[in-house]
Amino acid sequence: xxxxxxxxxxxxxxxxxxxxxxxxxxxxxxxxxxxxxxxxxxxxxxxxxxxxxxxxxxxxxxxxxxxxxxxxxxxxxxxxxxxxxxxxxxxxxxxxxxxxxxxxxxxxxxxxxxxxxxxxxxxxxxxxxxxxxxxxxxxxxxxxxxxxxxxxxxxxxxxxxxxxxxxxxxxxxxxxxxxxxxxxxxxxxxxxxxxxxxxxx
Numbered sequence: 165x166x167x168x169x170x171x172x173x174x175x176x177x178x179x180x181x182x183x184x185x186x187x188x189x190x191x192x193x194x195x196x197x198x199x200x201x202x203x204x205x206x207x208x209x210x211x212x213x214x215x216x217x218x219x220x221x222x223x224x225x226x227x228x229x230x231x232x233x234x235x236x237x238x239x240x241x242x243x244x245x246x247x248x249x250x251x252x253x254x255x256x257x258x259x260x261x262x263x264x265x266x267x268x269x270x271x272x273x274x275x276x277x278x279x280x281x282x283x284x285x286x287x288x289x290x291x292x293x294x295x296x297x298x299x300x301x302x303x304x305x306x307x308x309x310x311x312x313x314x315x316x317x318x319x320x321x322x323x324x325x326x327x328x329x330x331x332x333x334x335x336x337x338x339x340x341x342x343x344x345x346x347x348x349x350x351x352x353x354x355x356x357x358x359x360x361x362x363x364x365x
Contacts, residue, residue: 185345186254192343195245202241206234232322239330246337261341282324289320339364 210230213219219226251258339360347356
């Protein structure tokens with residue numbers, strides 16, 4: 165094997181350059197367009213449900229519950245679209261999109277970390293309720309959603325799962341795994357990184 169500068173063997177090509185992605189930019193655009201259609205459909209459905217149930221759309225608690233459910237559904241839908249349009253269509257693994265497996269020891273810590281996070285969050289919210297009193301006396305940034313979340317553990321758990329797991333997972337797979345790699349087919353690294361960052365922003 166030839167020896168590079170400094171007496172070290174050069175890295176193989178596979179270690180310095182990732183092969184071109186099989187999918188194209190239009191596939192990433194299709195995933196994002198499907199996500200926008202999902203949001204529009206969810207908006208129309210939510211408004212219709214509020215009308216049918218005679219729910220005041222200005223009421224904080226029903227609106228925030230609907231927002232949380234729509235957000236969770238949106239990111240799950242994005243993951244499903246990536247699975248259908250990229251993983252299954254091009255017969256690639258999730259590893260090709262940047263998803264890596266971890267040791268089982270780290271996975272075993274997830275339930276404990278989640279329980280600790282949920283417990284700490286609820287304690288913080290309870291403390292805020294005790295400090296500021298009834299929600300009508302809260303400063304405007306601390307709206308009634310925080311009080312409602314403190315009183316509804318399932319809603320709070322869904323908020324944490326969406327914010328800590330679903331959101332970063334879907335965003336990383338879509339923008340860095342799908343879009344960035346598709347842009348790299350025709351662009352240098354800096355251009356692909358800039359375009360994907362601008363679209364993400």
